[in-house]
Amino acid sequence: MNRRHFLRSATVSALAAPLGRAALAASGEQPLSITISDRTGCTVPRNFTGLSYELAQLTEPNFFSAENHGLVAAFRQLSPQGVLRLGGNSSEFCWFEATPSTPAPKLHIPPGNLTSNWMPHRLFAIPPQAIDHLAGFLEATGWQVIYGVNFGNSTPERAAVEAAYAAKRLGSSLLFFQIGNEPDFYRDANNGTRPAGWDFPDYAREWLAFARAIAAAVPGARFGGPDVGASSDWMTRFANEVAPQLGESLVAVTGHYYAEGPPDDPRVTSARLLAGNPALAKNTQAVVAAADAHHLVYRMTEGNSCYRGGKPGMSNAFASSLWAGDYLLELATLGCAGVNLHGGDSRFLTASLGDHTPGRDVAKGPDKRSGGFYTPIDSEQNQPVGLMPVAYGMFLAQQFAGATMLDVSFHPETHVTAYAAHTARGYQIAIFNKDESHPVDIAITAPQAVHRATAWRLAAPALDATSGITLAGASFDLHQPWQPRHTEKLPLHDGTAHIQLPAASAALVFFA
Structure with missing residues (x-):
């Protein structure tokens, strides 16, 4: 059996879309609006x-x-x-x-x-x-x-x-x-x-x-x-x-x-x-x-x-x-x-x-x-x-270990996926732009009043890059614990943060 077809052999009824995940096409001039719900899902095990x-x-x-x-x-x-x-x-x-x-x-x-x-x-x-x-x-x-x-x-x-x-x-x-x-x-x-x-x-x-x-x-x-x-x-x-x-x-x-x-x-x-x-x-x-x-x-x-x-x-x-x-x-x-x-x-x-x-x-x-x-x-x-x-x-x-997953909502199509959670520090959401060619402007609304929004970006020179990969501007160095080098402050208005996500990149956004 082709491993890509894993689970397709099961005879199951149609199930609802997974809590906490949404997807859409990265196109159009208006920012993509993502809303984090306060509806909770599972808690991610610490040893995930x-x-x-x-x-x-x-x-x-x-x-x-x-x-x-x-x-x-x-x-x-x-x-x-x-x-x-x-x-x-x-x-x-x-x-x-x-x-x-x-x-x-x-x-x-x-x-x-x-x-x-x-x-x-x-x-x-x-x-x-x-x-x-x-x-x-x-x-x-x-x-x-x-x-x-x-x-x-x-x-x-x-x-x-x-x-x-x-x-x-x-x-x-x-x-x-x-x-x-x-x-x-x-x-x-x-x-x-x-x-x-x-x-x-x-x-x-x-x-x-x-x-x-x-x-x-x-x-x-x-x-x-x-x-x-x-x-x-x-x-x-x-x-x-x-x-x-x-x-x-x-x-x-x-x-x-x-x-x-x-x-x-x-x-x-x-x-x-x-x-x-x-x-x-x-x-x-x-x-x-x-x-x-x-x-x-x-x-x-x-x-x-x-x-x-x-x-x-x-x-x-x-x-x-x-x-x-x-x-x-x-x-x-x-x-x-x-x-x-x-x-x-x-x-x-x-x-x-x-x-x-x-x-x-x-x-x-x-x-x-x-x-x-x-x-x-x-x-x-x-x-x-x-x-x-x-x-x-x-x-x-x-970074989601120990967190409680939350529902997210936006128009479901392809290319962009998002996963949100609540932690002891506040709300966080990971967003992936898997389109190789097009950036996407995103507006993210938290479920409750927040005062600050920051982001770590996951980026590299190209999809086929084997080096130059960074998270929050930092690469791994096993001689010392990883620390973010660049935590970006995002514009925040009435509980909605704005971020542009370049093609083939991801970001982890924190609300506090």
Whole structure:
């Protein structure tokens, strides 16, 4: 299934437009009038911001370590209390080497030509030291972890041993366990983890066997699932059919979302990325409702701008900044508990794709050096750690953590989106102009009397710019905490602020 069509397979009734989001065409001479309502929506969790990495990254125990100061600083910059998810394709080939004498699991090799298969099909041994160091890393960053265990090439007994060690060492930093990665793709020819014809009932039966083995070894263990790649019907079935069997141990419904892909498809462009997916809002609400009916949360545990490593000139450029800020705030408005954007060291991303590198194959010039074009944090081997363009959008959205979303109203069409919230400091609204060519004049009216309006602008030289990106005039510098360099004072008359938003830019406006 094309990941761009995520959630479109669900059969759901039409739902109302999402609270807090509106859109319109940036045209005409009159200012676009946006009104912030006092009608409240959901409160954004403090740990909404998240990152996703390949579980195989743990084969290098010093990566997720308190001594990896650059990585610690990058995580802390993105959020003081986010969520790290460990999983990905490689998780189906990882095994916990509990002792030097622990035997490796039997590796299932699917039939056919493996050159057309997008799975690693080699094993990755995780030593106990890696989990020990991970515990220190989480303590240093203030983050929690969603720990994925091998479901594709493992047994319930092996999973229980690994989970028991992880739970003991990670303690309260362990948010919940996941079992397997994208099981809805297992039966596909380019995956081959399970035979053709294997379907949700088979998955649920096997998954419960793993979960019960882990629960027996880890009293109080918590779980999320099904961590699908694209099949939203699996998420609703998981909530409806598995939750009653597992009880309070199940805490989250999880799934993935990649907006575009693959990177070597010429139809994948920044313009199409920023146009958005019209089905996303309606169908995400359906998944959130299914989860809520069983007292679960929905978390998007792996995704990004373009699957299979991202597209150069888009996923590693300013277009991804605008996309990420818009996408994260849309999901926050819809009641999603958090978003984990995938990334990491390109060696492990490439390995997770069966050593395919479609993004690198179409890259030009300096981009040839990378393979993880969509990664929020640049952490290549023997290179300094840095935050990538997509991180700017994530950081803008992070300013809504802990806030209560509010409705906004203006004429709904395309190009411009807006998300408002109320915080302890007052009202704030993020506005995205996704039109590449046209600026837009905007008049924003707050719901109550305000005395001051200021703005941080998210800007870059161009949509395909990979440098020169700033928020409030400042770029990230991991040697010191980010601080705004330029907070713009906006004209304010009778509770209405005025701002001009250049083409392909965004702003975060504060009212006090």
